[in-house]
Amino acid sequence: MAKAKTGKKNGIDPTWPHVAEGEHPVSELAADRQGALSPFGDVTFPLDSVPYVHPETKINK
Template identity: 50%
Template sequence: MAKESKKYVDNGWPQVANGDHAVTELSSSRSGGLSPFGEDTQFPVPVDTLPYVHPHTVVNR
């Protein structure tokens, strides 16, 4: 007798209210993937607003 496999559950799917749908390409105003940064982010972002600090390695000789 074959073992029954576990059903796949996508933990990355957002939780929405009962009757609502997660935003997908089918319910979007444009085709293609939506930006993970939101609709109001303009690129390129000014350098002074980025929280990036370039790593610097000191060689101990």
């Protein structure tokens, strides 16, 4: 059976961004509210009307 490597890593993520001394890397989006943001932007639901037109297929005869 093969032996596992017992070397100890330093625990630093190599993909973590490097910033100037005293600053903090931001790994999340800074927002004014907690939780997920709406993919629709600043839209208040429910809407008065829905701006959606269902596509129709015209069959060639």
